[in-house]
Amino acid sequence: MNQPHSRFKLLGFVFTLAVTLLIGLIGLDSTQQVQAAPLKQETETYCLSCHGSPELKNLTLPNGDEISLFIDPQALTMSVHSPAGIECEACHTDIKTYPHPEIDYQTARELSRSYYLACQKCHPSNYSLTLDSMHTQVAEAGNLNAPICTDCHGAHNVQSPNEPRTLISETCGRCHTEIFTQYKQSVHGAALLEGNPDVPVCTDCHGVHNIQDPRTEQFRIAEPEMCARCHADAALMGKYGLSADVYDVYSLSWHGVDLSVYKARWPTIWHDTAICSDCHGVHDILSTSDPASRVSEENLLATCQQCHPGVGPNWTGAWTGHYRISLERTPFVFYTNAFYTYFTPVILWMSGIYVILQLIRTMVDRARRSLR
Amino acid sequence: MNPVKKTSPRTAPIRTLRTFRRFTLLQRFEHILLVLTVLILLLTGLPQKYRSTEWSQQILSTPDRVTTVQQIHHITAIFLGVEVAFHLLNAIYLMVRRQLSADMFPSLQDIRDAWWVLLHLLYIKKGKPAFGKYNFEQKVTYWFVFFGIGILGISGLILRYPEFFTRFLPGGVIPAAKLAHSNEALVLFIFILIWHFYHVHIERFNLSIFTGWLNADDMREYHILEYRNMTGRHGDRQKSGEKKG
Numbered sequence: 001m002n003q004p005h006s007r008f009k010l011l012g013f014v015f016t017l018a019v020t021l022l023i024g025l026i027g028l029d030s031t032q033q034v035q036a037a038p039l040k041q042e043t044e045t046y047c048l049s050c051h052g053s054p055e056l057k058n059l060t061l062p063n064g065d066e067i068s069l070f071i072d073p074q075a076l077t078m079s080v081h082s083p084a085g086i087e088c089e090a091c092h093t094d095i096k097t098y099p100h101p102e103i104d105y106q107t108a109r110e111l112s113r114s115y116y117l118a119c120q121k122c123h124p125s126n127y128s129l130t131l132d133s134m135h136t137q138v139a140e141a142g143n144l145n146a147p148i149c150t151d152c153h154g155a156h157n158v159q160s161p162n163e164p165r166t167l168i169s170e171t172c173g174r175c176h177t178e179i180f181t182q183y184k185q186s187v188h189g190a191a192l193l194e195g196n197p198d199v200p201v202c203t204d205c206h207g208v209h210n211i212q213d214p215r216t217e218q219f220r221i222a223e224p225e226m227c228a229r230c231h232a233d234a235a236l237m238g239k240y241g242l243s244a245d246v247y248d249v250y251s252l253s254w255h256g257v258d259l260s261v262y263k264a265r266w267p268t269i270w271h272d273t274a275i276c277s278d279c280h281g282v283h284d285i286l287s288t289s290d291p292a293s294r295v296s297e298e299n300l301l302a303t304c305q306q307c308h309p310g311v312g313p314n315w316t317g318a319w320t321g322h323y324r325i326s327l328e329r330t331p332f333v334f335y336t337n338a339f340y341t342y343f344t345p346v347i348l349w350m351s352g353i354y355v356i357l358q359l360i361r362t363m364v365d366r367a368r369r370s371l372r
Numbered sequence: 373m374n375p376v377k378k379t380s381p382r383t384a385p386i387r388t389l390r391t392f393r394r395f396t397l398l399q400r401f402e403h404i405l406l407v408l409t410v411l412i413l414l415l416t417g418l419p420q421k422y423r424s425t426e427w428s429q430q431i432l433s434t435p436d437r438v439t440t441v442q443q444i445h446h447i448t449a450i451f452l453g454v455e456v457a458f459h460l461l462n463a464i465y466l467m468v469r470r471q472l473s474a475d476m477f478p479s480l481q482d483i484r485d486a487w488w489v490l491l492h493l494l495y496i497k498k499g500k501p502a503f504g505k506y507n508f509e510q511k512v513t514y515w516f517v518f519f520g521i522g523i524l525g526i527s528g529l530i531l532r533y534p535e536f537f538t539r540f541l542p543g544g545v546i547p548a549a550k551l552a553h554s555n556e557a558l559v560l561f562i563f564i565l566i567w568h569f570y571h572v573h574i575e576r577f578n579l580s581i582f583t584g585w586l587n588a589d590d591m592r593e594y595h596i597l598e599y600r601n602m603t604g605r606h607g608d609r610q611k612s613g614e615k616k617g
Contacts, residue, residue: 142507254550259421265429282411313533317543318534331553340555347559351567355491358575 026287043087048073050098050305065108091118107286109144112326115155123149129209136347137213147175166192172202180281189283198236220228224250226274246322250276253320272307279303373375386594391585394505402459403581409452415562416445421554456521475505477580478515482508498537504597520560527553 050056058066059065060352076082092115094101105111118349120127129147131138139146152171157279162168173180176309183189188199205226206212212219228247237244250256258273277285279295286293294303300316308315320330327334395403418512419428419441432438441581466472485508491497498607506514529535534546572578574593580586591599 147522214613261423261429261432265433266435270425271435308535312539313541314538314541315535318538318546319543328545330544332542336548336551336555340551340559343553344559346478348562348566351563353571354490354493357490358570360492361495362575 042324043089044076047071047088048214056296061107061111062103063107067108067111071156079154080160081118081155081158086122089139090121093118111143112150113148113290117332118151119149126209132212134211134213151175154220164195165197168201168203179283186281186283186285187287198239200230200251210264216267219236220275221259221267221271223275223277224259245324249320249322249324274307278306299320375562390588392588392591392599393584394580394586395584397584400582400584405451405455405586409448409586411454412448413445414557416441416448417498417554417557421557446532447455449525452521453525456525475507476511476514479512480512495511501592502596504601509571511566513571515521516563516567517560520556520563523552523556524560527556534607 048071051069052073056069059069060066081087089096094103103111105114127149135146135148139148140367145341153159159167161171169183169189175181180189183202184193191199192201203211206214224247231242232244232247234244251260259271259275262269262271262273280292281306282289288295290296291298292300299310299328301313304311304315304319320333323329325333325337413581419431420438422428423432432441461474467474485503488501492500495566530541530545530549531553537545572581575576576590578586578590580590588599591602
């Protein structure tokens, strides 16, 4: 009777010991991971033992594309992934051994478009955002040159995409060269290149991963509000001596009211009401004080004539624009406004009081007669 | 004031009430045309003025409807414009031919009358002034509408043909015209509601602009000078009324 009891005791002891050891081991293991990070780069070191050599022969794909198999160890170790312990096989999931398995990509592009799918393993939300993008639509329509993750972020040398901030627009500019050239000369782009952090880069207006077609009704209708994100910010605009009223006053203007109706009721119908970019330009926006600006005194009439063909030089005076009513800028509106500010209440109060007096007198007279 | 009230219908003497011609057929027609065109202009104009509001967007529910409503507004405005032009030319023609009196023109007497009536309403002065064919209230209505339509017509034309007008006028007139057009329309509308509707509906139900006739009672009460002119009689009912009361 005594023996089985003690045997159970022994079993219990062994079990407890085992569990303790196991927990301890796991604990030890995790601390080891942090402490011994360089050790984990084994795969990388192993791969680089071949791919780190510039003498490695190029790979020739069936269509004749040549791919360099050389991976610059410097670039790899400087990337965001390598120091975080994310190594070759994380993306090259199909390669586990040497000799490597056969690949059946016909073109270099096909290869890229296959490997980039590995990004979604760790970046699922950004990946799914790209599925809604203009770039994916273009790719689905057959243009395989449409950018994929690695085209913008790089492959082995992935860096933080916004350091420095100019890098964002430069990245887009690699394909959108013409627009980037325009942008660099614009008031926004020039300031960006000078290191100004306040001006918009491409992604501020176009979005990041789910970049939309900017030629649609939806983009057009939302555009003034997009500009207003910065241009209605009094603190930001004050820094540069710009008015933060521009959007509010625009909203009250002929153009702005029309736009608001389209926005509220017919967002999917194309409208020709002037929005910010119609007058100020898109990527080539210049300071309004710049004589070359589309809205400078010399160019304003031609800008108006885009939509109002045949109007004369006086036409631009009709533009109450982005300014509140003032005697200096808009004397006609100022006096009209002043007139109705007094005329309307005076007329309505006078006629109202007169009618009320008459009503009182009539009723009092009637009451008096009936009492007699 | 009303002698019929005090006698029972059975014993009431048969009372013939003379009527007097107050408006010509043409004037009555012009008034109807004015009412209709102004009403249509208001109904099509207000939704355009208040485009940011929910109710306006319910009415102007599609871009096509906006165009339609604007077209109705413009066509109606042409009718009103033609009517105003005719009215003016006709009035000038008739006055030159001595077929229309200058009763409608404001005079100093109107200001004296208005002052008198105001004192009367404030129980400072007894009795009312003797009015001619048009009392000062009616003249105020006429001229207010006259100048209102003038402002609306000019500003409306500027808004309709801005390219043309800015060829010789400064551009600033366009936004000023827009402001004036919508403000004036509203002032005119509310003024008619308060002033004109009180005088023709509440003070007394006066249909003479539609029927063309006004009875002798009203003539004596409201247009005693005109009554004397037309009858040659003194007919001062107001005084006898006061005594009786």
